[in-house]
Amino acid sequence: MPTTAINKAGDRHYKTTVPLGFVEGFDLDGKRFEWSVKSGNTFELRVVDDDD
Numbered sequence: 001m002p003t004t005a006i007n008k009a010g011d012r013h014y015k016t017t018v019p020l021g022f023v024e025g026f027d028l029d030g031k032r033f034e035w036s037v038k039s040g041n042t043f044e045l046r047v048v049d050d051d052d
Contacts, residue, residue, distance in 0.1 A: 002019040002021070002022075004016050004017050004018070004019070026047070028047070031047050031048075031049055032047070032048050032049045033045050033046060033047060033048060034046045034048045
């Protein structure tokens with residue numbers, strides 16, 4: 001599985017890169033997401049503006 005890092009991008013923002021395979025496989029380019037905590041070290045990322 002690909003790995004990536006999270007880097008500070010401003011006072012209250014961070015950024016990361018998303019592996020190309022995820023973006024192409026799930027058609028994520030330009031989509032908006034909802035984040036939620038599942039447990040102490042797991043989160044869920046859900047597409048909220050899916051056209052399907």
